[in-house]
Amino acid sequence: MEYLSIVFQEVYKILFLLVPVLVSVAMIVWLDRRVWAFVQKRQGPNVVGPFGLLQSLADALKYIFKEIIIPSSSNKVIFILAPIVTMTLALIAWAVIPFSATQVLADINVGILYLFAVSSLGVYGIIMGGWASNSKYPFLGAIRSAAQMVSYEVSIGVIIINVLLCVGSLNLNDIVIAQQNMWFVIPLFPMFVIFFISALAETNRPPFDLPEAEAELVAGYQTEYSGMMYAMFWLGEYANILLMCAMGAILFLGGWMSPIDVYPFTLVPGAIWLILKILLLFILFALVKAIVPRYRYDQLMRLGWKVFLPLSLIWVVLTASYLFYFNLLPVN
Amino acid sequence: MxxxxxxxxxxxxxxxxxxxxxxxxxxxxxxxxxxxxxxxxxxxxxxxxxxxxxxxxxxxxxxxxxxxxxxxxxxxxxxxxxxxxxxxxEQSSRHIPVGLIISTLIFFEIIIVIGGWKYKPEIFDINNSIAQISISNTHSLGQILYTDYIHVFQISGMILLVAMVGAIVLTFRQRSGVKRQSYIKQISRERAEGVEVLEVQSNKGVKIDD
Incomplete structure (x- = not known):
């Protein structure tokens, strides 16, 4: 009985986390389209509800009532698993995101490694979807995205090492608290820029949306998907984008910490600050989508391996030397 | 439990x-x-x-x-x-002996490890060599790897690097006659070298592609 009550408490906590995340994913889709439209001097979705806020709900309703078509020559089990994997992986990562010093679902020792692991598993949803469709365009899209995501993960990993050198802990709350005096975006600014661009590539956002480049590959790995399964890919993708924004906010922008450590600002709960920072990063994501043309594939690979990886490695050496020379290495 | x-x-x-x-x-x-x-x-x-x-x-x-x-x-x-x-x-029967030998070897290795663990527990007593339980798993791993086993750790890293370079060298081949994309050349192209404006005379045309 006691065990059951613990389980129910946990389920309650998980629902309290996941329902807002899902709702905000729907809102963020609307925000993305709105920002995109404003940059191009259009109105964007503004019909359904006030300011078009309910547009995503209307879209979701439309997807739910559409027929799910499963191609007859596809590998059915993997075809159905692929969107589920994408969605699940995008949602389970939120378990370790700290919303304040105490408000975190699972305060694990290796939080940042967990985040990194989950975001690196995200490639499977795309590969599975692309391969199981048994069709040319999805397969090409899947192959492209596999190469792309693996490449940019490497530089994200090295950037995380940079931050960890300054923190001395893998726990996400420790990372946030280590930024009490100065956000890491100031001393590690080049790493923040590289992280931001790598996050764009990792989540297949424009200008790196080659896995679904509509001019060449129809819709990439999603070509054969329809109805709710397509919507799940879509939701998972946006949940991943939010997650990368949260990761950026925690690693570089001080997480749930208020920007100025004075009285009226510290009253605002940490969750609000974190959400504001995530929103700031997301608006940057949306602006990039609107103003930058798509990369060519060889340029993308060159950028990942020949520019970002050496740069971030050199920065690791620099950070380590600096911390060592000035005796600033964090010691517990 | x-x-x-x-x-x-x-x-x-x-x-x-x-x-x-x-x-x-x-x-x-x-x-x-x-x-x-x-x-x-x-x-x-x-x-x-x-x-x-x-x-x-x-x-x-x-x-x-x-x-x-x-x-x-x-x-x-x-x-x-x-x-x-x-x-x-028919090929499959030829691979069975090799597989059997390898799996018996691995089996005996596991037996040796488990036997040592069972009968000589002090060899595997982690609490003697590694620091206290109070510090986290990651910390204790780092403290061992970068102090007692630093040379082994560095050497294994070097071996991996050599293996990586070796794999690249073995598979690398320089193909001739491939048109390479040079981004510096592409970005630094000026209008003058890309576009040419010609006076076209009627019924004569111009000769391009020289």
Missing amino acids: IAHAIFFYTFSIIAVVSAIMVTASKNTVHSVFFLILDFISISCLFIMIGAEFLGMIMLIVYVGAVAVLFLFVVMMLNVAQQKNQWFAG
């Missing part, structure tokens, strides 16, 4: 079954997917015994990178048909 046991047996059963399915499934891509499932359940087992760093590294390195490359190669080469021959053809 019961919940712990339930999780342990679930993960280990999944690990064993998926390991069997890696060799038994007919489709090579399915084999790789079962391999991934195996990796994931083993990393869950690592996390359950408190080795959360190893578990996460297992996820990142094996599932996030190695298995993706496996999948990549298997999908690109389309080796699905070859695997059937491997099992059903």
